[in-house]
Amino acid sequence: MWTRSERFRADTDGPSDSANGGLGLAVTMRDVAKHAGVSPKTVSNVLSGFPHIRETTRSRVLASVEELGYQLNLSARNFRAGRTGIIGLAVPELSLPYFAELADAVINAAEQHGLTVMIEQTGARRERELTVLSSERGQLVDGLLFSPLALGPADVDHLRTTTPLVLLGERIFRGPVDHVAIDNVAGTQAAVEHLIAAGRRRIAVLGVHPGEEAGTAAIRYGAYLEAMAAAGLKPAKKLAMPAGPWHRSTGADAMEQLLAGGKRFDAVIGLNDTLALGAIRVLTRHGLRIPDDVAVAGFDDIDEARYSTPTLTTVDPSRKEIARLAVKLLVERMAGDRTEWREITAPYALRVRESTTGTAANA
Amino acid sequence: MWTRSERFRADTDGPSDSANGGLGLAVTMRDVAKHAGVSPKTVSNVLSGFPHIRETTRSRVLASVEELGYQLNLSARNFRAGRTGIIGLAVPELSLPYFAELADAVINAAEQHGLTVMIEQTGARRERELTVLSSERGQLVDGLLFSPLALGPADVDHLRTTTPLVLLGERIFRGPVDHVAIDNVAGTQAAVEHLIAAGRRRIAVLGVHPGEEAGTAAIRYGAYLEAMAAAGLKPAKKLAMPAGPWHRSTGADAMEQLLAGGKRFDAVIGLNDTLALGAIRVLTRHGLRIPDDVAVAGFDDIDEARYSTPTLTTVDPSRKEIARLAVKLLVERMAGDRTEWREITAPYALRVRESTTGTAANA
């Protein structure tokens, strides 16, 4: 891709914008062309970074641009070119640290490709997620990164969008769509195995979504069940606590209920970090020692997990790598290079911290 | 190009093309108009919600839209209308919970006005903040909400943008620009007074920015100094710890240094919550009891503050209200209704929690 030459606006000291009386956008490419003694097309070429331009011409054009205080009309370019340079990122909500940190990473990754990101919050509501896929706004983005939470396998047909699409997160859909997946199964199992290796046997789970067959909750819970079974453990149903949205508050609520239930447990795995952190809060308030009485693990490795008390053992799904790969896939898809869809699973790493070991490690 | 012939075919064949083969965006307003037996302008009027349209016409048009699978070309509309329905939100980084939660609130507030939000991360870097103000991208947004961190009073001239602008956060600039301010002074003083009322005398500060004269750090630190002076206390210079970006990590580092410095202190105020939370982590690891040995307070009231161990006493600047007011101001500014600029200070509230009282309260 060409790199667009950076252009500067004449700031306050502007005798320069004499042409348009300082009233903003009156200067067009034609004005610049006239001023520089070239054709509009040449101005366009210069500003688009078209390589085959004589250096003298280029600098003459740029000088005129500066002198007239010209600013390219992006709407016009987008319209005519049929591209906007914007990609969409649809996430449940930015208040969830995982998605905020993911959005940060995606914005930075997109910037590397000269792309701007437009964030859409779905609130994890099915209807909103469908809207995102079919929205008119698809007209305004060249591609879409989509982290679905409410959609299930039955919705696979909705993924046949006209705009290039890359899915983030779970491997819920069979395709045919590009996908950067989190290694939920291996990651969750690693966490559970770690708890078992630490001698825990009654491991509770926070954040299950009863009735949901696909989705992060189902996948991670399934992985937990498998890991338990592999160790010859049969977890009691009562240790699987539902929690709708995965906030600190719902994690806290779930833990309160678990404690109220009276069922014994010596470890808890939150299906994400915020659930686990909410649970830690409640455990601590109830005077239970972590990890002595109850070990706690999470999933996501949000920044907070390194600074909570105790610090939180969790699974790091490598957000940066996910963002990088997702943008790369989307860019390739937008370029139309590839036809077959691809699925990439990002690496994960278990971060062992105090909430399971009692001492700082592997921070 | 194929788009052209596709459209041409629709033109000549008329309604027969109703299937459209799913090949994308070839259907234009003209096609719809022809199909419905009206003029393009009427279609436009219907789709733009122009009120004076006969009900039969409207429904005929909408039927044609549906039958042809027509989708409005937003790029074309934006171009022609000179508006995009997008507002920009420039923040330092979404990884900072305060800004993530603010962005969430702004997106929701904007939605109420039918506006979409495009987020720009400045990284709190001066150069990036200036770019945001003068960027070509200003062409693509109808207005900008800007939360400056690196700019100072000297940059006031840069705020004379052509795009409507509303500032968020500190009252650094004198105008002439709309502003939704946080009540930093009163909020910080309330926190300090609370610590003093709790019997603390040696109150350290985390996150000062030496050499910076304006900006959040300077304002909040100044308020701290005033509150101390008002109580007849003279804080030692050594208790004011610098921290560049206000992350948990820098808060932790600052606290390590404070402890290493050997200066006695019985309270700490973090200039934001993440600093305070990083500090709590370090204090706890050093075996200091909070609040018995050291009381801790923050600023921002991020969600995390209600679930940390201990929960964090902090100043709630009412993000939702800030977002609501800011979008409202911007919308009015975009409408061109008002000429004089306004400055609104959002209400604040001190949230007293365990980190200063030892017991849950006022959560």
Added chain:
DNA sequence: TTGTAAGCGTTATCAT
């Protein structure tokens, strides 16, 4: 390497 011609699909203007 640069110029010419021809719109892209929508909305504004003004008329009816």
Added chain:
DNA sequence: ATGATAACGCTTACAA
């Protein structure tokens, strides 16, 4: 309440 016409400012195709 609706229609005819003319742009909006840029890029694509092709010519030179």
